[in-house]
Amino acid sequence: MPAQPDGNGLTDLQHRFAHAVLQAPLAVPSGIRHDVRPTRERRFGVYRNNVKASLAAALAARFPVVARLVGDEFFTAMALVFIERHPPHSPVLAEYGAAFANFLEGFDPAADLPYLPDIARLEWSHHVAFHSADASAADIGRLAELPPEALGSVRLGLHPAMAVIASPWPIVSVWATNTHDATPEAPAAGWTGETALVTRPHLDVLVQRLPPGTDRLVAKLAQGIALGAAAEAVSRAHDSFDLATALSTLFGAGAITTLSQGSSS
Amino acid sequence: MINRTTTAALAAAVAAAALMSSGANAQTANADKERCYGISMAGKNDCAATGNNSCAGQSKADYDAKAWKYVAKGSCATMEVTLKDGKKRMGTLAPM
Structure with a gap:
């Protein structure tokens, strides 16, 4: 010019x-x-x-x-x-x-x-995840290989494209049926609250329901709290929290990228 | 402080989690779906192979052969659509 x-x-x-x-x-x-x-x-x-x-x-x-x-x-x-x-x-x-x-x-x-804002949050996270930085997801096998006494002090790093949206509405069900189905279906589990996990382990953005309490675990992990202390705190606050299901879901979705050892708090 | 019980509980949970993961893959909202090409209405595609639109919801034509939509696994080849000229066509797992 x-x-x-x-x-x-x-x-x-x-x-x-x-x-x-x-x-x-x-x-x-x-x-x-x-x-x-x-x-x-x-x-x-x-x-x-x-x-x-x-x-x-x-x-x-x-x-x-x-x-x-x-x-x-x-x-x-x-x-x-x-x-x-x-x-x-x-x-x-x-x-x-x-x-x-x-x-x-x-x-x-x-x-x-009333659930529209949370659906919008889920869609925005989906969009952001799509444009987020790449990172390789860690396999749960790496965690399982660690000696039992090392598990408590391991710190789990979260994927940069990961997002958690907790809602009093069944946002994952509403999102999924309106995304995939020509005729939307009513939420199978009824009109109850759902917490969405958005990840992008490879090229596709994945959306899934988080089991109870898992969003609290993610919040603790994001603060850099070691697995032992994080799991214990969430177990105490949520009766229905199951660590095995939570870890399986998070690793399965590619939400965890790094395992590092630090001194336990 | 981490006592012995917690260590045992942690180890058990991690082992159980590894087992769960090796069995079925994560239950994602789209993990049990497959990409089906050529069946989506304009603006209702989930993404596209190449061509006239960048991605979700951006296809401009009905039943664009390069636009795909997630459908339940195994159901793609049974999806029949009627094109504008009255011809019928099935969905395919690859762009047409």
Whole structure:
């Protein structure tokens, strides 16, 4: 691009242009050439429409289950409100939508679907996991090979693409049936809370239910607490916690990447 | 402090976990599914091999032969779809 004689002026104009594109009530920025008065607004309107329509389409692609649950028309209207209140802060489209779940919590027209924000959290984690760094998952065999007295002080490192979403709603069931089935089915285990584990051991993002208490174990492991102390604390707080099932699920999903020895606390 | 009972319990749990893992693989929401090509409606695909869309929900055409959808394992080849021209086609496990 040729150097602009007035570089700062151009940057300033671009900022005001971008701002006005996303804020509908704002006037067309001064400095936009206005040879013919009525077409100036109309032409700027083309920018507004294109930007908003493509952001809404990006949100629909990122939150397909939310879109399916509320319907396309409702979703687009809802997305436009979100775009107005939460314009993108980054030029990277893949980073857009992080605030969507929180926005849904305060969005009254969608209050009939109280589980919608948690579904959005699950879908956002799915999206983030897809773009997260690669790491090789550790096999549970490595843990089983350790001498029994070393197990208590082993620290388990978590995969960078891993996420846990605890919900009072059956979010994994709702997500799975609306992702895979032409006709959504009711949750098999009834309308009870589920905790989702999102991992990406290889190229595909996996979503599964975490057994009871396992999310607490993950939280302890994430703090760098050794396996012995972490398992003991969770067992004490949750009667239904089963360490074997928890470890099998976490290793099976590729949620654990490293095993390291440290002094026990 | 880790006493002997806890060590034994830990070792038992780890051994049991290793056994569980060697038997059935993790029960993921999509582990018992297979990729089935050519059966998804526009915008309802789970991903695609190549071509006109980047991934989930982005296919532009019904029954795009390169777009796939997770279906229950073993059921892909039995999925019959009716194309726009009235022809019928089964799903395939590889892009068409």
